[in-house]
Amino acid sequence: MNLNATFISGRTVNQGCNLENKTSQAYFDAAAYCEMNSKDASSLGVEPGSNVKVTTDHGSVVVPMAICDGNPDGLVFIPMGPWANAVVDPDTKGCGMPGFKGISAVLEPTDEKAPTMPELMARLK
């Protein structure tokens, strides 16, 4: 089952703790995941820890899923960082700020691996 959602990115403590540590497993754990509420997770048919492919008009990325019941239905959060930025909107709409929040996304379960940070960046070179 696919899930149509609104995607946002933002800060977390653990992502912050690892800002000087971005080659580490700790940073991967802190920044490479998406979170949604239990209801959305059920409809997607994915268990926490399993991978999800997140696709927007601007790109796609595979990340493990986590539950966050503070999210309303249809709202998916990925911590700020290169995984989130694989799918954000680069268009600043004339004001300099790209679209890091409020992007339409489609989520689907996947067996694909979540890329490491170097793998993610290698896609851009």
Add this chain to the structure above:
Amino acid sequence: MSEMLIKNATVYDPINNINGDMMDIAVKNGKIVDSVNGSAQIIDAKGRLVYPGGVDAHTHIAGSKVNVGRIMRPDDSRLNNKPRTKVTRPRTGYTVPNVYSMGYGYAEMGYTTAFEAAVPILKARHTHEELEEIPIIDKAGLTLFGSNWMVMDAIREDDLDRLAAYVAWGLLASRGWGIKIVNPGGGEAWGFGKNVSGLDDPVPNFEVTPRQIVRQLAEANEKLNLPHSIHLHCNNLGKPGNYETTLATFDVCKDIKSKRDRQSLHVTHVQFNAWGGNHWGDFESKSEPIADYLNKNDFLTIDMGQLVFGSATTMTADGPVQYANARLLKARWSNGDVELEDSSGVTPLEYHPQSYIHGIMWAIGLELALLTKDPWQVLMTTDHPNGGPYVNYPMVMTMLMSQKRREKEMAKIAELTFERTSIAGIDRELDWYDIAIKTRAAHAKVQGIIELGKGHLGVGADADIAIYDIKPDETDATVEFDKVEAAFRHAAYTIKGGEIVVKDGEITATPKGRTYWVKATAPADGHERMMEDLKMKFKNYYSVSMANYMVQDEYVEHPYVFETGYQ
């Protein structure tokens, strides 16, 4: 070091009573000396006008408010753009110039010293960061004390030595030159959106009145024997009818005597506080009673705060006034309250000659200068950039010198102005000597920097010299005002500490100036009581720890420390 001889200078040096004498000026090692030897660099002034370097006793050139103005106004930064040269960095801005333009602009006009008029202690580091970046001119900052919790608590407890000790500590913490008071007590009331209505309206939660704040700070000022008197922006600025508050405020310090040869009270930008009427409808000038008071009392000096038509960016620690301005004019408004210390507000404005309100304000500044007999009592300022940017000083100077120039301006001003003011009937025209007083000598005297070698050209003074491209004996300033303005706008030479920094209006060198600050000592027991109160405030109320609060030496790279105090 280098020697220089300026020949054939027509010198106006009021501090030394020199009134248009043709003379030579000898410079050695950055100071004025009796004579130099044959190898000196010769500058032939060719009989042209020579003044000491200009001194601006009140201007907003550096620190938090100024930068708020810049950030808020990219529209202003798009004006007056100049690319860099071999000697200068790029320049931007008209009312809020970038730091480079700030220094160059003053130097181009022959000014060599300026006083940042309002420094909040908590944000003094920022002020000094910007002052350090302003090229050429010597500078100092006046530290805000008038709505400060430490000050008010000491006053309420009637502890003058504790108050003086705090002033000394605050000047050290801010590397400040003197006591600045803005809308006394009002800055604290503004913390909850209120204001004080006059000298005897107690500050909410602190039980002291503005009158007490002014009086006791003046007393502390004189006990500490500070070089400058208290520097005061009165309550009720910007309100029709405020002249009564102003006159009453003058009286507060009438019997205060200073050991130094200067005023015991300096009231600033009085134009904004010389307003009559009860509301905007019957608004009128009350410069006459103010000038009258000045003519009868010599303990007091003021500066004009002259309005200049066009764009301005108002910035002041008078938070309530700025909010009122912004609401009235539906303008952008930035407010910046500083914990335990004071308030501030920044609002861009346009002054229009067709607004009779602005016309009256324009007239008042000039009236104050022209109706006050003693030119030493009224300094020329525009309260840059509140009344208008300092680059307009030359224009204001010509308006003081020429009735025709005033009439030319008056021709474009709303008619109603002239029913509410007396400017049209004033025919007094100041001469070169008066202007030298109003733009350098009096500023230096008021700020207490004559003994430091500023504001004059006597032997031992700093070689801060301005040569203007006019021959005073051949120029009738009452009619040739455009020529005079152009000459004051772009000095033929500006010499700073013996170095030519401007030639033919262009910057030729950008040495770094000094920052003057006062290190005062107060009796030990008062200091101890003060420190106890201070430590408690840092522990409980400040958001910064005391160890990180004071301005460190690193921020004042070229200090001049003036020591004073009492035991």
Add this chain to the structure above:
Amino acid sequence: MIIKDVLCPFCGCLCDDLAVEVENNKVVDVKHACKIGASKIMGHDRIKAPMMRDDKNGEFREVSYDEAINESAKILANSKRPLLYGWASGVCEMMKKGVLLNEEVGGIIDNTASVCHGPSALGVHEKGLPTGTLGQFANRSDLVIFWGCNPVQAHPRHMSRYSVFNKGFFTTKGRKSRKVVVFDVRKTDTAEMADEYVQVNPGEDYLVLSALRAIVADKADVVPDSVGGVPKEKLVELGEAMKGAKYGMVYFGMGLTQSRGKYKNIDNAVSLITELNAYGKHSILPMRGHYNVTGFGQVCAWETGFVNAVDMSRGIPYYNPGETCSNDLLMREEIDAAFVIAGDAGAHFPAQSIARMGKVPVIQVDPFHNPTTEMANIVIPTKVSGVELEGTAYRMDSVSLRMRKLVDVDFPSDEEVLDKIIAKVREIKGASS
């Protein structure tokens, strides 16, 4: 040895009460900091030496500082439109040099605010900013609103030091002296702690702000039954609470700057606060992310007249977000060299922008290996400012403070590297003129 009153070089809170234990020139313990600050000060593995590579997919080879600096200067001096980005993790003293380098090379200097509170600056250009220092709010606020920000995660000590839990002169009951309201699109950890959580539909904060303004102006009758997912009765209740506050405070973050409307959200929020000042006292403050991102805005403004995104290609400073911000320039493929210092573009720019960066030479100045390093051709490691280097930083409320040096290390500072690059660029440009 315990060093007291240490300032934390992580977020805009710039907490200055840390105690750091240093033994044998190494940080061994950090007290009073939050988890994030402690993590930064304790330190991480770092880049040991300068390195270079021609092929971004190839291996780096270790080089000397001189070689890396000279090559960097060559690239910058010979590029037509270089981007100088980052700056926010450095001290003000080095930012001034950055402005000068930008002037020398006729490039664009931009900082992390570009992807953070840049829109707040745009809102300020429109409407100003009624604000104050953090102690002002700490001592007075009785109504505290967090809008589109999550301090529990992003500014962990903010609520205890400044905004919610601390006791102040007029807020003697600490937490009980304030009502705390959170506006957000999801129930964050901060929302869990609030007295009230208001859920807003993503991208509809502007509408909610407009509705509140109408209510404050006594025009509730124009407000529909539901705005942005919030029922009208709730909006009226909140509007009245704001009007009745003695000191209302709004802290805001990326929820407003990055969501639909972007800078217009800030414009609207500032307008609301300004209008509320007719009833009580109200202020607003952006929650700045990096410990010295505010410092860059201050330095750039006093040096050039503009707060950010300054294009020097015309020889005079030119500022036009939407045209001169980093992502604008990258997406228009105008950049022919990128200099990334004290900021990680690789991690925090959209992938498509970074792909453009991947096509041009990239010079990185940073102590730590990060996504920008993956895209870099030259890497120059420097001291960690605020731990290994003292200097000036500006807190989120624009109070400037001096960062301390805690340990000595054998790396150059950012400023030393910049000075050398500037000298070399001048040499190269001088030779060619």
